[in-house]
Amino acid sequence: xxxxxxxxxxxxxxxxxxxxxxxxxxxxxxxxxxxxxxxxxxxxxxxxxxxxxxxxxxxxxxxxxxxxxxxxxxxxxxxxxxxxxxxxxxxxxxxxxxxxxxxxxxxxxxxxxxxxxxxxxxxxxxxxxxxxxxxxxxxxxxxxxxxxxxxxxxxxxxxxxxxxxxxxxxxxxxxxxxxxxxxxxxxxxxxxxxxxxxxxxxxxxxxxxxxxxxxxxxxxxxxxxxxxxxxxxxxxxxxxxxxxxxxxxxxxxxxxxxxxx
Amino acid sequence: xxxxxxxxxxxxxxxxxxxxxxxxxxxxxxxxxxxxxxxxxxxxxxxxxxxxxxxxxxxxxxxxxxxxxxxxxxxxxxxxxxxxxxxxxxxxxxxxxxxxxxxxxxxxxxxxxxxxxxxxxxxxxxxxxxxxxxxxxxxxxxxxxxxxxxxxxxxxxxxxxxxxxxxxxxxxxxxxxxxxxxxxxxxxx
Numbered sequence: 001x002x003x004x005x006x007x008x009x010x011x012x013x014x015x016x017x018x019x020x021x022x023x024x025x026x027x028x029x030x031x032x033x034x035x036x037x038x039x040x041x042x043x044x045x046x047x048x049x050x051x052x053x054x055x056x057x058x059x060x061x062x063x064x065x066x067x068x069x070x071x072x073x074x075x076x077x078x079x080x081x082x083x084x085x086x087x088x089x090x091x092x093x094x095x096x097x098x099x100x101x102x103x104x105x106x107x108x109x110x111x112x113x114x115x116x117x118x119x120x121x122x123x124x125x126x127x128x129x130x131x132x133x134x135x136x137x138x139x140x141x142x143x144x145x146x147x148x149x150x151x152x153x154x155x156x157x158x159x160x161x162x163x164x165x166x167x168x169x170x171x172x173x174x175x176x177x178x179x180x181x182x183x184x185x186x187x188x189x190x191x192x193x194x195x196x197x198x199x200x201x202x203x204x205x206x207x208x209x210x211x212x213x214x215x216x217x218x219x220x221x222x223x224x225x226x227x228x229x230x231x232x233x234x235x236x237x238x239x240x241x242x243x244x245x246x247x248x249x250x251x252x253x254x255x256x257x258x259x260x261x
Numbered sequence: 262x263x264x265x266x267x268x269x270x271x272x273x274x275x276x277x278x279x280x281x282x283x284x285x286x287x288x289x290x291x292x293x294x295x296x297x298x299x300x301x302x303x304x305x306x307x308x309x310x311x312x313x314x315x316x317x318x319x320x321x322x323x324x325x326x327x328x329x330x331x332x333x334x335x336x337x338x339x340x341x342x343x344x345x346x347x348x349x350x351x352x353x354x355x356x357x358x359x360x361x362x363x364x365x366x367x368x369x370x371x372x373x374x375x376x377x378x379x380x381x382x383x384x385x386x387x388x389x390x391x392x393x394x395x396x397x398x399x400x401x402x403x404x405x406x407x408x409x410x411x412x413x414x415x416x417x418x419x420x421x422x423x424x425x426x427x428x429x430x431x432x433x434x435x436x437x438x439x440x441x442x443x444x445x446x447x448x449x450x
Contacts (some may be wrong), residue, residue, distance in 0.1 A: 006440070011417075011432070039443070042443045043411065045446060046392055049298070049389060049393065051294050051298065058293065062311070063282050065311060066315065070278060071319070214425035216340045217343065217347065
């Protein structure tokens with residue numbers, strides 16, 4: 001005969017489904033019944049833990065204390081709204097388009113890595129520059145969105161975990177986009193960029209999987225990690241570098257005249 | 262104002278600040294009860310009540326009625342209590358009586374009515390202190406799970422949703438709490 005363990009007895013005592021017929025077993029097994037009675041007696045002691053009484057008008061007194069501190073209107077879901085503002089269908093479409101373009105450009109670049117006649121070298125260089133610019137613009141946009149999320153977390157130390165219900169789609173999208181750009185950076189041999197994006201990805205994954213929003217403690221830990229790793233600073237610097245590279249790509253763009261002389 | 266919690270919440274979400282008063286008056290005592298059981302201290306519980314409703318008002322735009330308003334409030338209260346207990350230095354395992362409680366005890370012992378037996382009052386106080394001491398040996402999560410299951414009658418599923426835990430983690434929090442509490446009672450016997 002399989003006896004009932006203590007955990008099953010606890011569940012049974014609280015009226016939870018144990019998945020087995022505990023009641024029938026207790027009727028037949030004096031040992032388990034004695035353990036169950038002892039458990040009930042122990043837990044019954046805790047019924048005597050009194051709570052100080054509050055009068056019927058307690059709610060009114062709480063309201064009187066609370067009311068002067070309430071803002072005129074409750075805040076809307078700030079995180080979600082701001083991210084959703086970024087994630088309008090137009091931006092999604094644009095981001096999707098850019099991602100497709102980046103991947104296509106990358107694949108095209110890999111496929112065309114064969115010796116080209118001298119006459120096409122300038123055109124090839126120009127196409128490479130365009131790919132570079134497209135990638136930089138896309139990465140710059142992604143870094144700015146990620147920076148906003150990090151700023152919201154770091155600059156709201158008083159905010160609780162319940163204030164961090166990021167839209168799941170938005171958080172997942174940030175992770176997926178980051179992964180795409182990190183791999184592209186790796187393939188292009190840009191290890192500095194890949195490494196920074198990898199660091200960012202770890203934090204974004206934590207936000208997306210919801211662990212950070214489970215408790216205030218988890219959120220505080222996440223905030224501490226962002227700060228201790230200087231991630232916000234790194235992302236800001238990386239964004240500035242990307243913008244600078246965009247400028248450089250513009251100024252070093254080979255002109256048709258240059259290529260033909 | 263009548264109406265279900267969800268209806269009143271909708272009014273608040275639409276900008277009716279006074280409608281929030283209905284929710285405060287409706288749920289204050291329950292939130293205090295939970296807060297006191299979580300913190301074991303009257304003044305801390307008052308602070309948790311205040312902070313819970315403040316946060317609830319600020320975040321009410323995020324309430325989506327997937328759970329009851331009371332369960333949503335419990336979750337905020339749990340987070341507030343958790344934050345407060347992390348910020349404040351740990352009180353002694355045997356909680357001291359604060360001024361108000363000490364005053365109440367003196368009044369009870371001095372009560373000349375025949376049904377007020379000073380020995381009984383003291384026994385009850387000692388037991389209360391022992392139970393608080395046992396509860397203070399739990400982690401915040403175990404304590405919250407036990408309070409919600411034992412005192413508030415929430416199911417394992419509801420506890421899981423309130424504490425953002427899976428069913429298994431919620432169950433094990435209750436199991437660990439019960440084991441520790443029984444051990445604490447046996448040790449002090």
